[in-house]
Structure formats: structure tokens, C-alpha cells
Amino acid sequence: MYTTSRLKIAVLTLAVMTAGLAAAGELPNIVILATGGTIAGAQPTEGDPGYKSGSLSIDSLIAAAPGMDKLARFTGEQIASIGSQDMNDEVWLKLARRANQLLATPEVDGIVVTHGTDTLEETAYFLNLVIRSDKPVVLVGSMRPATSTSADGPLNLYNAVAVAADPGASGLGVLVVSNDDLFAAREIQKTNTTDLQTFISPNRGQLGEAYYGKAWYFWRPTTRHTTASEFSIDGVEALPRVDIVYAHENADGMMVKAAVAAGAKGIVLAGVGDGNATKPMVDALAAAAAKGVVVVRSTRVGSGIVRRNIEVNDDALGFVASLELNPQKARVLLRLALLKTQSPAEIQRVFNEY
Numbered sequence: 001m002y003t004t005s006r007l008k009i010a011v012l013t014l015a016v017m018t019a020g021l022a023a024a025g026e027l028p029n030i031v032i033l034a035t036g037g038t039i040a041g042a043q044p045t046e047g048d049p050g051y052k053s054g055s056l057s058i059d060s061l062i063a064a065a066p067g068m069d070k071l072a073r074f075t076g077e078q079i080a081s082i083g084s085q086d087m088n089d090e091v092w093l094k095l096a097r098r099a100n101q102l103l104a105t106p107e108v109d110g111i112v113v114t115h116g117t118d119t120l121e122e123t124a125y126f127l128n129l130v131i132r133s134d135k136p137v138v139l140v141g142s143m144r145p146a147t148s149t150s151a152d153g154p155l156n157l158y159n160a161v162a163v164a165a166d167p168g169a170s171g172l173g174v175l176v177v178s179n180d181d182l183f184a185a186r187e188i189q190k191t192n193t194t195d196l197q198t199f200i201s202p203n204r205g206q207l208g209e210a211y212y213g214k215a216w217y218f219w220r221p222t223t224r225h226t227t228a229s230e231f232s233i234d235g236v237e238a239l240p241r242v243d244i245v246y247a248h249e250n251a252d253g254m255m256v257k258a259a260v261a262a263g264a265k266g267i268v269l270a271g272v273g274d275g276n277a278t279k280p281m282v283d284a285l286a287a288a289a290a291k292g293v294v295v296v297r298s299t300r301v302g303s304g305i306v307r308r309n310i311e312v313n314d315d316a317l318g319f320v321a322s323l324e325l326n327p328q329k330a331r332v333l334l335r336l337a338l339l340k341t342q343s344p345a346e347i348q349r350v351f352n353e354y
């Protein structure tokens with residue numbers, strides 16, 4: 001015969017076992033944070049190539065991707081409803097803070113962010129530097145609007161949820177799923193205005209594949225990200241202004257001077273070739289650097305590494321070389337680095353590590 005306390009222990013043991021069994025069979029909990037983009041875009045009439053980004057709610061996107069309930073339990077939250085050409089610091093800070101808040105709770109196993117493809121690479125890299133978690137964070141967009149014939153959004157979203165629900169995606173930093181491919185945030189670059197196969201990773205290659213809900217990982221990122229990042233947006237209300245200036249034949253220093261006059265704390269050169277520019281433009285950049293504006297040399301070429309002191313004497317002029325980062329990614333890293341320092345040497349160290 002059970003005493004009351006023995007009965008209590010037996011009931012408790014049974015409860016724990018039941019909870020354990022339930023936990024073993026439970027699906028991961030994924031939160032989908034929606035920001036808009038073509039994945040939520042609607043055409044005025046079917047077959048019309050024109051459309052408006054960010055027209056549909058996260059609930060409609062979820063409803064259009066049947067079968068996701070077999071991969072994960074998920075909830076959706078609308079962070080913004082914009083085309084990513086309008087992405088801005090306010091949405092970035094709100095998105096990153098919400099993601100960090102959710103990822104800090106044991107109930108959330110991963111995050112998916114729906115996003116336009118135009119600036120997806122910038123948001124992905126920003127999150128890669130300020131997310132404080134090893135849990136999977138996966139960005140996803142589409143090239144065709146949600147109302148299009150053969151819309152690519154639903155399968156992209158399905159694959160993104162599958163990756164976010166996969167423990168194998170932990171510790172890889174922020175990822176991007178597009179057109180069955182999987183990319184590391186630092187490496188991804190949009191290369192075609194309208195093709196479905198627009199994203200590539202020119203320097204290090206794509207990270208893997210996400211194919212009908214199954215992820216393959218080809219390699220692991222070696223640069224610092226997420227939990228190994230020194231950058232934080234805690235208490236940050238505004239990010240420093242950094243402008244990108246584009247080099248070309250016969251360029252003078254006017255755009256550089258305009259950036260300085262507008263209050264830029266940093267300037268990224270989208271240089272020709274290996275981060276080069278005309279003498280008048282380099283002179284204007286050197287004058288900016290002498291005033292304390294941090295100048296980073298990147299390239300408009302689209303791939304390759306901009307190294308120090310090749311044709312431009314970075315040591316003498318006080319410049320930073322962007323290495324593998326394209327201008328838009330270099331701008332993201334420079335803005336975060338400027339929250340901590342204005343020293344070109346220290347910022348070169350940051351570019352070496354991230």
C-alpha cells in the first residue's frame with residue numbers, strides 16, 4: 001500500500017517520464033520574423049511583372065507553404081512590411097533586439113527572418129555580427145512575388161524553417177536559404193536583378209544546400225560571428241554614418257568631400273580593380289582620413305580580396321583594406337567597428353577577424 005509521500009513520488013516520476021517522452025517527440029519551436037520583401041509581394045493582376053513588396057502578412061506566407069507543420073511548431077511576427085530597398089537602422093535594431101530576446105528563451109529553438117532580396121546580404125551580415133546565440137537564424141526571400149505563377153517563396157520558406165529547426169545549423173552564424181541553396185551571411189551576394197538563381201558566394205562558395213526540407217552543410221565559417229562577436233547593440237540608439245563612394249574613369253574627389261560634409265564618420269571606397277581610384281579621388285580620401293574619417297578600400301569588381309599596400313600605400317595614407325568584404329558588407333562592419341574605435345589600425349584588425 002502506498003503512503004501519501006510514496007504516491008506523490010510515483011505520480012511525480014510518471015509526470016517527469018511523460019514530459020520526457022513528450023519532449024523527445026516534440027518538434028522544435030521556430031519564430032518567423034517578417035519584414036516584407038518580394039516574398040510578401042503582390043501583383044495588381046496575375047501575370048503582371050510589376051508588384052508591391054511587403055503587401056502580404058506573415059500569416060498568408062505561412063498558409064502558402066503547406067507541410068511546415070511537420071518540420072516545426074512555429075509562430076509568426078510582423079516586424080515591418082517594407083521592400084528591402086527601404087531597409088533602415090530602425091528596423092535593423094528592432095529586428096536584432098527581438099531576435100536576441102527570443103533566442104535567449106529556452107522555448108525558442110531557431111528564428112527565420114523573411115526579407116526582400118535587395119539588401120538581404122546587408123541585414124544577414126549585420127545580424128551575424130550582433131546576434132548573441134548559437135541557435136539557427138535563417139534569412140529567406142524570394143525573387144517572384146507571392147501572387148506569381150510558380151512563386152518561389154513558399155518552398156524557400158519551407159526550406160528556411162527546416163534549416164532553422166535543424167540542430168546541425170547551430171553555431172554556423174546567420175544563414176540564408178534561397179533557391180535550394182544555403183549561404184553564410186558573410187559570403188552571400190546578390191548578382192542578378194531578376195533571376196531565381198541570383199545569390200552566390202563568390203569567394204568561399206555556398207555553405208550548403210537546403211532541398212525539400214533537408215539541409216546539407218559543406219563547410220563551417222572560420223571568421224568571428226554571433227557568440228564570438230565583440231559587437232553589441234545593447235543600448236545603441238543610432239549607428240554611425242558611413243557612405244560608399246563609387247570609383248570610375250575621370251572621378252574627382254567631389255563625392256568624397258560631399259560624404260565628409262554630410263558628417264560621415266567612415267567612407268567605403270567601391271574602388272576599381274583591387275580597390276583603386278583616380279589620383280584626385282585618392283587625394284580626397286587621404287584628406288578625409290587625415291581629418292579622422294575612417295577610409296576602407298573595397299572593390300566594385302564583385303569578387304576577390306582587396307589586400308593592403310598593393311597599388312595604394314595604405315600605411316602612408318591611413319587607409320583600411322576591406323579584404324573579402326564587398327562595399328555594402330564593409331559598410332556594415334565599419335559602422336559597428338566605429339561604435340568602439342576610430343583607429344584605422346584597430347579597424348584593420350576587425351576586418352582581418354570578421
Ligand code: ASP
Nearest residue numbers: 037038083084116117118
Ligand atoms: N525590391 C525587393 C526587396 O528587396 C526585391 C526582392 O525582395 O526580391 O524587397
